[in-house]
Amino acid sequence: MATDKNILAKGIKYLSGALPLLFLGPVIINSAFKNQESPLYPYVLGLGIIIALAAMFLIFKGITTLVKSMFDGDKNTNT
Numbered sequence: 001m002a003t004d005k006n007i008l009a010k011g012i013k014y015l016s017g018a019l020p021l022l023f024l025g026p027v028i029i030n031s032a033f034k035n036q037e038s039p040l041y042p043y044v045l046g047l048g049i050i051i052a053l054a055a056m057f058l059i060f061k062g063i064t065t066l067v068k069s070m071f072d073g074d075k076n077t078n079t
Helices: 005-034 041-071 073-078
Strands: none
Touching (some): 005 041
């Protein structure tokens, strides 16, 4: 079973990009809920939700890329 190291590195980059967003999204959402009387409340809440969704997307993309690098790498060597 061969692992494609380039695709593996790409998956790790996706996961490392998601790591700061995993902390930033909930902090921004919490900050928005603490300041509901502010006129910027819906915009800050929307930004926090978008950041949290981006983190979930990057995690999904990173895990699928890691799995692809581990299990699709042996198909290239057989042909």
